[in-house]
Amino acid sequence: MRLLKPFILLLSVALLGGCRPADEAAPTAARADGIDLSRVVLRVGAPNKIGNRPYLEAAGLLDDVPYRIEWSEFSATPALIDALRSGNVDVGGNGGQTGVIFEAANGRSGNIKVVAAGRSTSGVPSGAAILVRKDSPYHSLADLRGARLSVMKGTGTLYLLGLALKDIDMSLQDVQLLNLGNDAALASLVAGHIDAWGIWDPQATVLEARPDLRSLGWIGRKDASYAIQLASSAALNDPGKRAAIADFLGRLAHATVWVGEHPESWASAASRLTRIDEPAMLKIARRTRFEYGLTAGQRAELSAAFEQEAGFWQGTGAMGRIDVGALFDHQFNDVMLAGSRSGRLAASAQP
Incomplete structure (x- = not known):
């Protein structure tokens, strides 16, 4: 069931730098602080x-976007990062942080910023799966040495x-690592060209x-898995785009909690948009839960997670030191x- 009331516009929070109490509504309008969002x-x-x-469609938060x-x-x-850097996309994400860390390692951290990080509230690994053929001799990650x-x-x-791999005393050097696009990887796996x-x-x-096909299992750790939202510096420097990004992220935070x-x-x-069977999408929804908006302590944890990943790649020789804070x-x-708070209120009010 979709939400019955339109989302409360939270632009004033981002534009004025304050935060309204959870029960105080900001007016919905096509203009914010002199900006005509239409x-x-x-x-x-x-x-x-x-x-x-x-997320936004399920929560009914695309109906009144100004x-x-x-x-x-x-x-x-x-x-996606290429599109952000080239100016073809203003904001987006929902993936991990690896791409933007490599962007910084290549000296391009000024072009794209991490503007949101959804922390995992799920109790199960949900990052990715390792697939093999049904008749494969591999039954665990440890079996993949040399594969x-x-x-x-x-x-x-x-x-x-x-x-x-590190958790089982292996490393990326213990496998024959290949870089295939999704379609090529699937075809190669089915044909037996990769393991x-x-x-x-x-x-x-x-x-x-x-x-x-079958899965060897899901990989992912709660302290290493964030749903990252990115924005181009060009969009952030544009008052109109910045106001729209503030509203968009507020809606997303609300919707993500509500969907949980x-x-x-x-x-x-998701099934309607992707043309994937609804039962499969329901499995994803139940396994993957995030919440946006971080306390000071959680922001420190986020920074530590980025530092940990950067250190991992530095240890492999893939990059030098980077300024994670930038x-x-x-x-x-x-x-x-505020969006997450309103999402919790809406979720509790609507069975």
Whole structure:
């Protein structure tokens, strides 16, 4: 069931730098602080087919948006980052942090900022799955020593794989690591040209149900898995875009919490958008739960998680030292805290 009331616009929180009490509503309007939002086009990207849109649709928060949204989908986070850097996308995400860490390592941290990080509230691994053929001799990660394993470079899946291998006294050097796109990886796995494939949702959940494939398990750690939202510096420096981003992130924070209590609504919206069976999407919804808006302590944990990943890649020789702090722009944190609060209120009020 969709929300019956339109979202309360939280622009004043971001634009004025304050935070309203949870029960005080900011007026919904097409203008905010002199900005005519009806003239703003916000280009929103996603690193996969599920992205942010199903959350907002499921919670009914796209009905009264005072600006126009142009949606784009990409094959993975690196492609989304390319679009942000080139100015073709203003804001977007829902993937991990690996891509933006490598962006900083390449000296481009000034072009893109981390504007939101959804912390996991799920009690199960949900980062990615390692798939093999049904008749494969591999039955655990430890069996993959020397195996041909494809994981796309620059994705969070590669980092989570590195952590999972480290936990069993292995490393990425213990496998034959390949970098294939999703379509090529699937075809190669089925044909026997590779032995295993690390892939994220929704593909992972759909493909592990195939009769010719099976999963070795899910990889991911709560302290290493965030749903990252990115924005281009150009969009952040534009008053109209910045106001729209503030509203968008507030809506997303609200919707994400609401969906956590109404996974069936998300599964229905995501199934319609992706043309993937609703039962598969419901599995994803129940396994993957995040919440936006961080306390000071949680922001410190976020920074530590980025430092840990950067240190991991430095240890492999993939990058030198980077200034992790330069990646963050927390100006929208208050609006997301308020959005999460209103999402909890709405979820508790609507069975």
